[in-house]
Amino acid sequence: MQIGELAKLRGLGVETVRFYERQGLVPARRSSAGYREFEKDAPARFAWSALGSWRHQGRRTRSKLDEIKEKAEQLEAMRRAPEGLLNCCHGKGKASDCPILESLEG
Numbered sequence: 001m002q003i004g005e006l007a008k009l010r011g012l013g014v015e016t017v018r019f020y021e022r023q024g025l026v027p028a029r030r031s032s033a034g035y036r037e038f039e040k041d042a043p044a045r046f047a048w049s050a051l052g053s054w055r056h057q058g059r060r061t062r063s064k065l066d067e068i069k070e071k072a073e074q075l076e077a078m079r080r081a082p083e084g085l086l087n088c089c090h091g092k093g094k095a096s097d098c099p100i101l102e103s104l105e106g
Helices: 003-010 014-022 042-088 099-105
Strands: none
Touching: 003 014, 003 042
8 A cells, every 4th residue: 555545544644644654653665666555454553553642742742731730820829929918018117017028038
């Protein structure tokens, strides 16, 4: 089976099939004319190989989303900290009684 047939059968572009071939997921041999020739079971093997790759991408994406959520939570905590201090300080009284200055001193 040639690459165009396999791509059409799986509903993919030829470049996608070439990508999976380069990854070693769907091996092909070369004809004497240099064309890629896939085995008859390539469509089924291609489906399983692609599924494994998609799962891997899904895990990577999920991991990246978790990192983004964690960073967003850290930024939200940083945003809330000054608001809390501003609610404690009314701008009256001695500087030594100011919770903002106390928090900055450590």
